[in-house]
Amino acid sequence: MNKLTELEVKAHVKAVRAWREAGVEKPPEGKSWKLFDGGGLFLTVTAAGTPVWRVKYAFGGKTGRYFAAGTYPEVSLQAARLARARVKADLEKGKDPVQARRMSRVAAVVSAGTTFESVAEAWLAKSRSGWSQAHYETTAETLERYAKPLRSFPIAEITDPMVGKLVEHVVVERESIDTARKLRQSLAGIFRYAMARGFCTHNPAESSRELIPRKRQIGRRPALLEFAALGDILRRASAANLSRAVHMAHRLCAFSAARVGNVISAEWSEFAELDAEVPAWVIPRAKMKAQDRHHDHRVILGPPIADELRAWRRMTGSGRYLFPSLTDPSEHIVSEALSKLYRVTLGLKKTHTPHGYRAAFATLARENGFDRDAVEMALDHVHASEVVRAYDRGARLPERVRLANWWCEQLVRAERGDE
Incomplete structure (x- = not known):
């Protein structure tokens, strides 16, 4: 076989x-x-x-x-x-x-309109209102990339082995258990929707969970928590053979400590305050992980990254996205581009990820005396206290500006190799 x-x-x-x-x-x-x-x-x-x-x-x-x-x-x-x-x-x-x-x-x-493709589109449309924009785009992208062989099959004809082969392909060929798990969950949701609509009587995605290795309980994603190590990553990435969009996305990820999904899907319309006295990136709430708030998330940009973004805008600012795809400029780059940079190009598979900057930011900021609430607000973390949530509407701005400037300055010093 x-x-x-x-x-x-x-x-x-x-x-x-x-x-x-x-x-x-x-x-x-x-x-x-x-x-x-x-x-x-x-x-x-x-x-x-x-x-x-x-x-x-x-x-x-x-x-x-x-x-x-x-x-x-x-x-x-x-x-x-x-x-x-x-x-x-x-x-x-x-x-x-x-x-x-x-x-x-x-x-x-x-039963016209019951191919996997049509049912998947209906399921995505139904689910979209309850998801953030970033989660919707990631889910649609995963299905487009890995479930393509099922596209033209009638939903009722798809079998357990057919789904299993797709999931196993991601586990074995792509070496990504997380992606395989997300793909299987999305497929299971599509088939549950199809069953509820009467298009099929069986969910062939359920059995394929047995093909996904159990995830080790490592608790946290790998992250380097020393500025010297972070500076080494920045230097090595600058010397690597990368597309300009991937390299700049990596820089924004590091200097802003924003979520990877927000970075890759960043739009120039979100940077209306780039030239303000306090440069900021305002991410619409619909694109954020936390949906239980009524205000957008403001990421304060320190002078170094603000300057780099202005230069990047002069080069590429005519389009919608900050980081357009090389294959389709009307779309943005995918998260795998950043993940592969760290996992393969830089050899940091079990050491550091793009998401690791958030852990490094939170840890190092607290160790250097910054206010916990200001750090949590900068990361748009969910606050347990209603009092803290009230501050999240704009208070502590001076502390957050000081925090953003300090973070960028430390990364620049680390990248130069300064003690």
Whole structure:
């Protein structure tokens, strides 16, 4: 099972087409028109040069039956494997996969609008009002990236193995247990919604939780809590081969101690006070994690990062986002870009994360005598005390300005290597 790679598939298609064009009647010795992935799945190239996925199976005592899983590259290797899983699931239920597909297509026509894509869109629209903008965008992005092979399948035809393969792919290939967990939770929510609407009778995302390793109880995300170590990160990141958007997003993350989701989705409209006497970044409450407040969150910007942002605005300030995506300038960069910088480029997988600046900010500020409430307000943490919440509407501003200026100054000194 799963013997092939995308590179092998592309190379095979190219080679077979070259043989066809050269008029070769039989493939060279040791070669074949077909490329086998195992479990009955193989890719064949027709005389017209069209690569087609097929799954060979036996049913009712008859062998040599074939299930057409689609053409390549429209149907990717991963999607073809999902089709193979569906064939095996049908066979286990005593169904002929080809006949089952014909029946499901008829049902799909009758129940128009029940593909995974349409149901997922309806679920996202329904959930949006109760989520922050950042959480909505992260969830939609995760589904778009990892659940794409399910997009055109009728929701009622999606099986446990099909969902399981998506979740396992994230765990194994992406090495991200957190992302796999979030993906599974979103898929489970979509199927619960589909069940409530009568589009399906089973939630195939429930069993896939067993494919996700138990998360170790480490309690907190890794974070470096000394300025010398933070300065080393800033120097190494400046020397790394990064896109300008990712590098500047990393700088804003460090110097503002803001949440990663707010940083990557930052818009120039939120920086109307960048040129004020006290520069600030005003994040709409709808984009914040805490939704039980009536005011936006003001991030005070120290002089160093304010100067860098003004220079960045002169370079890129014509668009909507501070950090536009290289592939689609109308969208912003994704959180994985920052995570990969720390995890892979800087080799800090178990040492420090972009979120770690918030822990460093809180710890070092308290150790240097700053007021606890001012620190908590700067981070937009939830306050247990109603009295403290009252202050959150604008009091302690001088202390927060002093705190922001101190934090930026310490990072600049650390980056220079000053004692």
